[in-house]
Amino acid sequence: MLFHEIYGCYYRCVGEMINLALENQLTHEKMLDIIHQYAFEESHLHIIPSLQQQKWQIFDQSLQTPLQHQYHLPLTNLEKQWLKAISLDPKIKLFAIDFSDLEDIQPLFTQDDYTIYDQYADGDPYDDEHYQDIFQHALKAIREKRQIKIHYLKKDITCIPYHIEYSLKDDKFRLLTITNHHQRTYNISKIWTLELLDVYPQDISIPQRKPRYFVMHVYDERNALERVMTHFADMQKKAEQISQNLYKVKIFYEVEDETEMIIRVLSFGPMVKVIEPDYFISLIKERLIMQKKCHLR
Amino acid sequence: MAYQELIKHFERVREYMHEFYIYGLRSRNLIHKKSHRSYDNEKRRLESYLKDYMSFQYIDSKLVFLSIDNRHVPHNPLYKAFESKSFTDKSLTLHFFILDILYHSSVQLSLKEIIEEIDHYLSYFHNPIYFDESTIRKKLNEYVQLGLIQTEKKNNQNIYQRTKDFDIKPYEDALLFFSEAHILGIPGHYLLKRINHQHYFRFKHHYISYAIDSEIIYLLFIAMNQKRYIIFHTHNPKTHKENSFYAVPLKIYMSSQTGRSHLLAYTSHFRTIKTYRIDYIKKISMQEVCPTFDTYREKLFEAQSHIWSIQYIPYHLEHVEFVVQILSYEHYIYQRLIREKRIGTITKIDEYHYCFQADVYDSNELMPWIRTFICRITELHFSNRSVENRLKEDIERMYKLYEIGDDD
Numbered sequence: 001m002l003f004h005e006i007y008g009c010y011y012r013c014v015g016e017m018i019n020l021a022l023e024n025q026l027t028h029e030k031m032l033d034i035i036h037q038y039a040f041e042e043s044h045l046h047i048i049p050s051l052q053q054q055k056w057q058i059f060d061q062s063l064q065t066p067l068q069h070q071y072h073l074p075l076t077n078l079e080k081q082w083l084k085a086i087s088l089d090p091k092i093k094l095f096a097i098d099f100s101d102l103e104d105i106q107p108l109f110t111q112d113d114y115t116i117y118d119q120y121a122d123g124d125p126y127d128d129e130h131y132q133d134i135f136q137h138a139l140k141a142i143r144e145k146r147q148i149k150i151h152y153l154k155k156d157i158t159c160i161p162y163h164i165e166y167s168l169k170d171d172k173f174r175l176l177t178i179t180n181h182h183q184r185t186y187n188i189s190k191i192w193t194l195e196l197l198d199v200y201p202q203d204i205s206i207p208q209r210k211p212r213y214f215v216m217h218v219y220d221e222r223n224a225l226e227r228v229m230t231h232f233a234d235m236q237k238k239a240e241q242i243s244q245n246l247y248k249v250k251i252f253y254e255v256e257d258e259t260e261m262i263i264r265v266l267s268f269g270p271m272v273k274v275i276e277p278d279y280f281i282s283l284i285k286e287r288l289i290m291q292k293k294c295h296l297r
Numbered sequence: 298m299a300y301q302e303l304i305k306h307f308e309r310v311r312e313y314m315h316e317f318y319i320y321g322l323r324s325r326n327l328i329h330k331k332s333h334r335s336y337d338n339e340k341r342r343l344e345s346y347l348k349d350y351m352s353f354q355y356i357d358s359k360l361v362f363l364s365i366d367n368r369h370v371p372h373n374p375l376y377k378a379f380e381s382k383s384f385t386d387k388s389l390t391l392h393f394f395i396l397d398i399l400y401h402s403s404v405q406l407s408l409k410e411i412i413e414e415i416d417h418y419l420s421y422f423h424n425p426i427y428f429d430e431s432t433i434r435k436k437l438n439e440y441v442q443l444g445l446i447q448t449e450k451k452n453n454q455n456i457y458q459r460t461k462d463f464d465i466k467p468y469e470d471a472l473l474f475f476s477e478a479h480i481l482g483i484p485g486h487y488l489l490k491r492i493n494h495q496h497y498f499r500f501k502h503h504y505i506s507y508a509i510d511s512e513i514i515y516l517l518f519i520a521m522n523q524k525r526y527i528i529f530h531t532h533n534p535k536t537h538k539e540n541s542f543y544a545v546p547l548k549i550y551m552s553s554q555t556g557r558s559h560l561l562a563y564t565s566h567f568r569t570i571k572t573y574r575i576d577y578i579k580k581i582s583m584q585e586v587c588p589t590f591d592t593y594r595e596k597l598f599e600a601q602s603h604i605w606s607i608q609y610i611p612y613h614l615e616h617v618e619f620v621v622q623i624l625s626y627e628h629y630i631y632q633r634l635i636r637e638k639r640i641g642t643i644t645k646i647d648e649y650h651y652c653f654q655a656d657v658y659d660s661n662e663l664m665p666w667i668r669t670f671i672c673r674i675t676e677l678h679f680s681n682r683s684v685e686n687r688l689k690e691d692i693e694r695m696y697k698l699y700e701i702g703d704d705d
Contacts, residue, residue, distance in 0.1 A: 003307045005382040007379065011384075043302060046302065073396070074462070092471060095474070113549060115551070122632075122635075165501050234368075268668070273698050285699050288696060288699055291674065
């Protein structure tokens with residue numbers, strides 16, 4: 001069962017409270033801290049009275065408990081079957097895990113049960129041992145907060161890696177770094193060597209790039225509004241209704257994704273019209289002018 | 298109904314979540330035909346899950362929908378909704394008692410011994426809850442089903458013990474990744490909650506709305522795993538049309554460019570494979586095993602070379618052909634064609650022209666992709682002329698929309 005109370009945040013809060021109570025550390029304030037950390041905004045209004053009024057018989061008035069052992073939940077069949085299923089994914093080779101504990105478990109799903117029909121065909125080479133090695137070293141560098149030196153497109157670059165970014169559409173991993181005080185992204189498949197250097201100072205700040213934006217009108221015909229909102233659901237945006245079938249949507253994007261944004265807008269044809277900024281409109285117009293010159297047959 | 302944080306059935310919030318997520322900018326009068334109080338309650342619930350990611354604000358008396366870039370989201374905020382299952386007071390108490398009594402896999406106890414231990418725990422309280430034997434037995438059996446405990450017969454009675462401990466720390470990095478990147482990531486989220494972790498991954502082109510349909514996807518995986526027929530009920534929120542189907546689920550088709558997923562299933566009534574939107578599926582009930590599951594799946598496998606996105610229409614193929622101009626310094630466009638074409642072939646016609654050709658079940662499905670090549674399309678040849686004409690009309694409409702004249 002996927003939706004079950006044992007996975008719920010109320011159970012988690014009570015489990016955390018038991019663990020503190022067994023160490024004689026539980027106080028009313030700590031109960032509230034746990035609830036704020038793990039549950040919803042208004043959960044304290046339900047959890048605290050239920051425990052105090054002993055509807056849930058876990059603690060007495062002095063926050064002592066008859067329970068004797070630290071709380072931990074065994075793995076469920078669902079969780080084990082899911083782990084077994086991901087062990088069949090080609091990308092699992094990047095994580096060098098021994099799955100022998102799951103030998104007798106049936107996978108929850110296999111690669112035959114689903115397909116990502118619009119994923120690009122030139123994904124990263126997950127079977128390549130050199131690629132796996134670079135990926136694992138990059139992850140290690142991030143975990144241990146170390147600088148790295150990489151050989152990338154015939155250049156030696158020293159940088160601080162802080163995240164690995166994956167795109168399901170591209171089926172590619174990219175390394176997000178700070179290089180010479182600037183944010184730089186490197187395709188992991190194009191990193192030829194990666195050397196771990198010293199630990200970097202803890203208090204680095206990631207330089208923020210100012211996002212660009214464009215605003216478009218969406219004409220709600222051929223189900224365009226739903227298609228636009230689902231297609232751009234991954235982006236930062238601001239949307240509002242202008243009139244019955246007209247909507248205004250502002251999309252924020254990073255400069256390196258500009259060409260992709262133009263392509264995404266063009267895919268909607270006349271159902272959307274970019275209305276600002278002029279710079280972005282001219283990029284669309286440029287393509288339309290070139291198209292007109294193609295004398296389409 | 299007054300607002301409650303916890304919910305009994307996830308289905309209750311699913312439709313609202315889809316509508317808020319997609320149509321967050323619509324007012325409550327437009328969004329749904331249900332009561333205003335239900336609307337307000339569900340909006341409040343979703344805002345509580347997504348408060349750092351999405352918001353609905355009134356600016357100059359207009360409802361404005363704001364959302365953040367999912368690239369900055371280390372974990373799917375919609376997973377929080379799966380932590381909201383309601384329960385009874387007795388269930389919670391019993392849960393912690395049972396797992397404390399069976400605190401290690403070496404502890405093996407009978408039902409009678411577990412009841413004695415529970416009574417011992419309850420004697421700690423002035424007004425102890427009363428649990429009858431059947432309630433405790435049911436809870437133990439439920440936990441055996443879930444895999445938290447296991448049972449075996451000894452001397453004609455059931456002996457219960459906790460299942461073996463399993464160290465998941467070595468899986469941490471894989472959990473961080475697959476809990477987000479997989480269409481069914483929620484079990485990974487449950488696992489991650491058990492260990493201290495930091496988020497090293499970020500996700501581009503990340504559509505978090507998959508999470509909303511997790512329960513349906515989970516049931517479809519189980520049905521496919523067991524090769525079963527299912528009966529499923531659908532509801533179209535736009536037309537409010539409801540339907541029921543008896544079918545064999547064969548494959549889930551998911552999009553990495555919209556976050557939408559579809560089910561392709563063999564439907565006995567139509568005697569063919571049909572496509573169903575998963576966000577429209579409301580309820581699934583398992584039926585008998587389908588002895589011809591492998592044959593139907595093989596049929597779908599053979600059809601895949603003609604499915605551009607999700608449509609399968611038997612005995613109906615449409616030819617699609619278009620030519621693009623690629624200049625000598627634009628090799629990346631050729632690479633784009635190769636990378637993005639899912640089926641079909643690319644042929645070089647002359648020094649500057651390349652032709653894409655495919656036979657597909659529904660040529661409509663290619664229109665958005667072909668439009669992305671606007672600025673270099675020189676020829677369009679569709680056997681379905683109405684689709685070809687619509688594509689050409691669309692391009693003409695775009696010239697007008699952006700005021701591109703003959704002199705530009």
